Amino acid sequence: MAFKIYSEKDFPAYLPKLNQLYDELFSGGKGFRSKLVGMVANPLGIDAKTQTLLNQTIEFIHNASLLHDDLVDRSHLRRGKKAAWVKYTPEYAVLAGDYLLARVMMNLSSYGNIKLVQYTSEIISDLLEGEWLQDSVVGDFFVSLEQLDRIHNLKTASLFKWCLRAPFMAIERYDENLHHVLEQMGTILGQLFQRGDDLLDFDIRNDEGKALLGDLKSGYLNSFGAYISKNMTRPQIDQMIKSNNLEELVSCFGADPALAKKAFATKVSEFDVMNEKLIQLYFHHLLQLEQILSPSEKEIIKNLKPLTEILYWRRMPSS
Amino acid sequence: MSSNSRFVTVRKYDPNFLRYLWGKTEKNVRAIPVQSLNVGLDDELVTFELKPIEEIAKPGFFLFFSTVIKLRSYILLLFPLFYIVAKNFADEKFTDPLALCFAAVATLFIYGGLNIRNDIADHISGFDRVNIPTSSKPILLGWTTASNLSKLSWCLLIVGILLAVPVLLLEHDEIKIVAVITVLLLLGQFLKKNSYKEKIWGEVILFLLMGIGLTSGFQEALGSNIDSETVLVGIFWGASVLFLVHINNFSHLLTSTQAGIKNTMTNLGFDRAKIFLGVWWLACIIGWFALHSSFGSTYWTWFTTAILAFWSIPLFIKLSQIRSPLGSDLMKIRSSAHKTFLMMVAIFFVENAWYIGTKLGWTN
Numbered sequence: 220m221a222f223k224i225y226s227e228k229d230f231p232a233y234l235p236k237l238n239q240l241y242d243e244l245f246s247g248g249k250g251f252r253s254k255l256v257g258m259v260a261n262p263l264g265i266d267a268k269t270q271t272l273l274n275q276t277i278e279f280i281h282n283a284s285l286l287h288d289d290l291v292d293r294s295h296l297r298r299g300k301k302a303a304w305v306k307y308t309p310e311y312a313v314l315a316g317d318y319l320l321a322r323v324m325m326n327l328s329s330y331g332n333i334k335l336v337q338y339t340s341e342i343i344s345d346l347l348e349g350e351w352l353q354d355s356v357v358g359d360f361f362v363s364l365e366q367l368d369r370i371h372n373l374k375t376a377s378l379f380k381w382c383l384r385a386p387f388m389a390i391e392r393y394d395e396n397l398h399h400v401l402e403q404m405g406t407i408l409g410q411l412f413q414r415g416d417d418l419l420d421f422d423i424r425n426d427e428g429k430a431l432l433g434d435l436k437s438g439y440l441n442s443f444g445a446y447i448s449k450n451m452t453r454p455q456i457d458q459m460i461k462s463n464n465l466e467e468l469v470s471c472f473g474a475d476p477a478l479a480k481k482a483f484a485t486k487v488s489e490f491d492v493m494n495e496k497l498i499q500l501y502f503h504h505l506l507q508l509e510q511i512l513s514p515s516e517k518e519i520i521k522n523l524k525p526l527t528e529i530l531y532w533r534r535m536p537s538s
Numbered sequence: 539m540s541s542n543s544r545f546v547t548v549r550k551y552d553p554n555f556l557r558y559l560w561g562k563t564e565k566n567v568r569a570i571p572v573q574s575l576n577v578g579l580d581d582e583l584v585t586f587e588l589k590p591i592e593e594i595a596k597p598g599f600f601l602f603f604s605t606v607i608k609l610r611s612y613i614l615l616l617f618p619l620f621y622i623v624a625k626n627f628a629d630e631k632f633t634d635p636l637a638l639c640f641a642a643v644a645t646l647f648i649y650g651g652l653n654i655r656n657d658i659a660d661h662i663s664g665f666d667r668v669n670i671p672t673s674s675k676p677i678l679l680g681w682t683t684a685s686n687l688s689k690l691s692w693c694l695l696i697v698g699i700l701l702a703v704p705v706l707l708l709e710h711d712e713i714k715i716v717a718v719i720t721v722l723l724l725l726g727q728f729l730k731k732n733s734y735k736e737k738i739w740g741e742v743i744l745f746l747l748m749g750i751g752l753t754s755g756f757q758e759a760l761g762s763n764i765d766s767e768t769v770l771v772g773i774f775w776g777a778s779v780l781f782l783v784h785i786n787n788f789s790h791l792l793t794s795t796q797a798g799i800k801n802t803m804t805n806l807g808f809d810r811a812k813i814f815l816g817v818w819w820l821a822c823i824i825g826w827f828a829l830h831s832s833f834g835s836t837y838w839t840w841f842t843t844a845i846l847a848f849w850s851i852p853l854f855i856k857l858s859q860i861r862s863p864l865g866s867d868l869m870k871i872r873s874s875a876h877k878t879f880l881m882m883v884a885i886f887f888v889e890n891a892w893y894i895g896t897k898l899g900w901t902n
Binding site (some may be wrong): 399402 | 544
């Protein structure tokens, strides 16, 4: 389904290619982050206009980060199409990203909630820090999972935290306990999403058909890559880096293909067990949140419950 | 694989907060911090995993004990002891072996006790939760509780202090050294400036304690007087130990800065800290040369300086090439710095063994 969260009226039509660039950028997205905002905002009874503002804010920030990301990573494809920097030049991609961020500040400040503006600025800053750090570890195939978690907490989790906290800020609910719980839940969701996404690279639960070993080929060891390479020998890591396909990568685990496949599957299971612990921690915080919310807001719990299934296990919840 | 562990989240003002941090929970579970927010601030929030003891892998006694007392770092203590013994043996000023034995054993106990107390302080303040661990943390692994470790540390400290009493009786001048060291330790413990966030004063105290404090303490204990060599070797050793501390802080630069911790590395920032470390180690090499020029033979001065300088090249290269405050290069720099430091100790050891051998006439 095409997802479009901006109006052409928001951007000057006299700027060449700008609206066309945004049309292509926004149309391929699933709009998950704005849906997450809705999961919190709807039960809070936030009016449609404010919700649109929140949705626009998060999607503008996310898409601005994609425009810049693709250029930094030199990724040629975005959502199956040519990346903006390839199609419209790097200069336009940078300016288009900057324009979205400027628009975020303009729209939010006109809403008049200074705390929301400040918080949004913080997460944009975190996002950029995460991007900067990620770029600094490209080509490092010995980076640890704990180190990558710190990057993902800035780059990925910051947006998830915003989705959970911003609707409460929009209705001026600044309760410290509430925001602490949401902050921790956002951190976990971001981590789970990133790890689930990183598994796709290794064809694990890859129903959306993401290109395999993309991160590794572009010189970036993702979280699952860091996990499986933790106790590898130097020759094994060298072999992993040079892998052209998944079969070659799995063969790093042993000369016998059947045994190597089994060893790889064991690593996946261990990774899942580790993340199960994170999921348990998420549910612990969800229980805390339930105690803080008023009866009319409890629907938020119902909405947030299936997120670990969707984000990590990449499946729709059965009920 | 199912686990019977559960989670509990507590705030700093909650009376249970310290109870969990100290590990004073039910006997069959360990409270292990798994998620922390606003560490060091008034609104700190920690989520503990209450893990059944039977689910925690238990280490053997030697691994456990050597990890908690940080046995590997004992070289920082043992080498100054060896140096002072060798120097005074060569100078024929070694008059009180009994007092020195007591002083040496007392120092080993006190050092182990202080290392444990340092770990406990890091755990209670949250320092060990902010940074990515680079070594085994017994409390975070659930091997033991902060409360149990505290008891062990007091035992070691008390035994160490009792063993130090005969030294004071045998060598009265040692009292002055012990008094200064005690004041420094108390300053380190209680000065507000040396809080969880403010580490710079701690660096100065460490430099004095591990350097001049040790060399002059051992010098007095074996019945000799403090001389210029004792002081200069103390300064050199303190600077070398502080270099390792800076390297360690450099490897935590990003996480420490994010948590608002102030030390020399976080104050300088990544780019300037790299240069600072290179210059610091270069100064150590120059110090080595100056020290040997003053107190060693010409042959050893040039020979050992050349080896040390040559051995330090990979460290300088790694420092100049590192480009991220995260990533594996940090560990490579730590490892390279430790190897270089160990090489320096090895050269120093061989050189002093040679002086002893010469005195005994083995080299003729």
